[in-house]
Amino acid sequence: MVMEQLDSNIKSSKNILLVSHINPDGDTLGSMCAMYSLIKDNYKKTCDMCVVSKVPEVYSFLPNIDKVKNIEDFDLSREYDLVINLDVAAIDRCADAKILFDKAKKTVNIDHHGTNDGYADINIIEPFAAATSEALFGVAQSLNWKISKDTAICLYTAIVTDTGCFKFSNTTARTMEFAGKLLKNGINPSEIYQKCYESNSKDMVLFQSYCINKAQFLNDDKIVYTIVYKKDLEKYNNNGEDFTDGLTEKLRAIVSTEIAFVVKELNSGASKVSMRSKSFDIAQVCVALGGGGHKLAAGALIKANPEKAVKMILNEIENRKLC
Ligand code: AMP
Ligand code: MN
Ligand code: MN
DSSP states (O other): OHHHHHHHHHHHOSSEEEEOOSSOOHHHHHHHHHHHHHHHHHHOOOOEEEESSOOOGGGGGSTTGGGEEEGGGSOTTOOOSEEEEESOSSGGGGTTHHHHHHHOSEEEEEEOOTTOOOOSSEEEEOTTSSSHHHHHHHHHHHTTOOOOHHHHHHHHHHHHHHTTTTTSTTOOHHHHHHHHHHHTTTOOHHHHHHHHHSOOOHHHHHHHHHHHHTOEEETTTTEEEEEEOHHHHHHTTOSSOOTTTTHHHHHHTSTTOSEEEEEEEOTTSOEEEEEEESSSOOHHHHHHTTOEEOSSEEEEEESSOHHHHHHHHHHHHHHTTOO
16 A cells, blocks of 8 residues: 555656755665665656765765755755655654655655654655665565666665674565575675775774774673764864764674663764664663664764763663663
């Protein structure tokens, strides 16, 4: 039913906007660019694509990423026939693109976060999908959409990045099956791996080493966290590149770690927390702090300085007696 609704709305819409989430990752960008080529190849329509923060340099290889525009370059009074959000767990995760979303005649929400409340007219939310692109591949299959090599590169990149190269617990037999099908479209998995994981700048690796070096360990080293300050980021000269990408996973990789988190000081003075766990449900911790995510990978934006944010996070962990 939802698939038919999506199909008929794409068919009847003259102008379509695709939206990704703030601090975009491989899944939101890969799913958005995949949707762009899926609609182009199967409906002969071009869509607008929107980001609300800078596209990390590592994803510049994605087909059609050059067509993505920043929200600042959009006319916010425009009424789109259809707006499709991809990997946007909550409507405030797409910042000012919400203005265009609210004005649209019809809205779609394709996602895989269990905390997604189904805020659109048409909601395709698969909490058991490893990535939004896995859910999107399912949509493409059920609507018999043609999948080009460009689409396959985008869908595969999104799956690879959200599963940490098929090693996170969200990886299922279906994830592997879909990835296998994408390989049949002529993509090169080792090339995509290299682009995503072996393309970090020297400054980024040195910065992350510095952050790991000053990490704090609590509760017999079960909890580990580090704070990323603006002044440190400036010292390491990051040109808008997300120097914290993958940092929380490195802290989780320590044998004693049960819960790892990184608190980043934002320009506004607020803090962004990125949290990972090996087995405890930390989505609930982040929901309590105004955020959301998955059981083992979640995040939140906290309106407090980093030190205060750390106290609030530790409090929420302690309240739940997680570890
Ligand atoms: P991150 O640590 O930023 O990679 O985020 C981990 C997971 O939590 C991702 O799946 C995000 O989509 C989700 N997430 C992060 N921040 C928020 C937030 N403020 N609200 C809802 N979900 C979030
Ligand atoms: Mn995402
Ligand atoms: Mn995702």
